[in-house]
Amino acid sequence: MKDFIAAQDRALLERHGLAGFDALWALKLEAVDEPNTERGGWSSVYRLELDERAFYLKRQSNHLTRTLLHPFGEPTFAREFRNIRRYAELHIPALQAAFFAERRVPGERRAILLTRALDGWQDLDHWLADWGALEPSRRTAIVQACGELARCLHEAGQMHGCFYPKHIFLREQGDLFEAQLIDLEKTRPLLLGRRDRIKDIEPLFRRAGHHWGSDELQIFLQSYLGDETSMQRWLHELSQRRRYKATR
Template identity: 40%
Template structure:
């Protein structure tokens, strides 16, 4: 049996332990409704549940079985996609790029079946960019510009490190419901989610071109001024980071 039990820090372990959820078996057997219906493919499945801990903290509990992806280190057997997502969360944190907070990752390989668990803290203080854009008033014009600039800065930092999200849609970019400090949004108010497909690219230009093409095609409510604001801030940040 292969065993990984990873807590990023002692505080995460203690928080889960207070709810009796600091081990793989307890998390795997937790009886809770699906937040998203399980996705089945290639003889495996993967699903997400939302659960509230004893201290009132909401978490997302992601469980999967035989839901694997191949890597250059494991081209045949592959690894659980949640393990790759956990590693990518940690990678973004190392580069000071906003992401979800992982509280636990664990997996088991027994009787030929891979089971994996990823626990993240719910982003209840944030909404997706799609949801923000769909708001009736779409925000105060100056605040809207500051949010678009903040998203651009976050994307530029991601691409500066040659990291390609690979699925950069508005639903995978989360922004705070209101700025954390002051009236305007800052880069720290932006977080990337669904990092299973994030990868290291060959060049900053290629990863940027790929992600921005996706983002621009899937932000259809953005005006020409919105796009111009984004691209100006993105280019300025890329130039500043190079310097």
């Protein structure tokens, strides 16, 4: 895969001498959390601010995922970057990439993914933490935005795979909310129709269900389905899936 630089970010990165892999790899920054070492290598995230723009710089070494197409593994960022590009092509609201590249050095497979920071956005967990104090109209707008996001995702033939509150980012726009997705590594095509759709949105119901009442779950489904004709069937199947997950 060739190095990628987003057209709207190229001039800024070049001005700061950061338009190449080596410069971004060598950049000294403080990580925003502990490195991920689950896959035998490591992966870290850093915040990068350039002029008035902010990014998250993600670097990894030997942090690989193995699939049928890549039995010997590939950097997890490579898979996430492909999904970011696919979402953009399909017009699914999601985080945006500014730079991606990977390198092989003796004993290492390195990768860098630079994404634009979602400043001004908050994840759904942020809103759920103070859910009871929100005005009913804002709660409704948030739930509707989540349902419309899921509808857009699935109508484009994609399954997110981690449709959790922490991966849904929202921004208030007047009386409405906009929503978009992050963490696209586990995205795959929606192959099994309704079964995959239930599987994808049930984790949101399970995690947000501690805060959302039955009315709000129905508002989500109405926004997701576009009507109410099959809502009870969907609620039943989601409840079945929820009980199944609880007993595992």
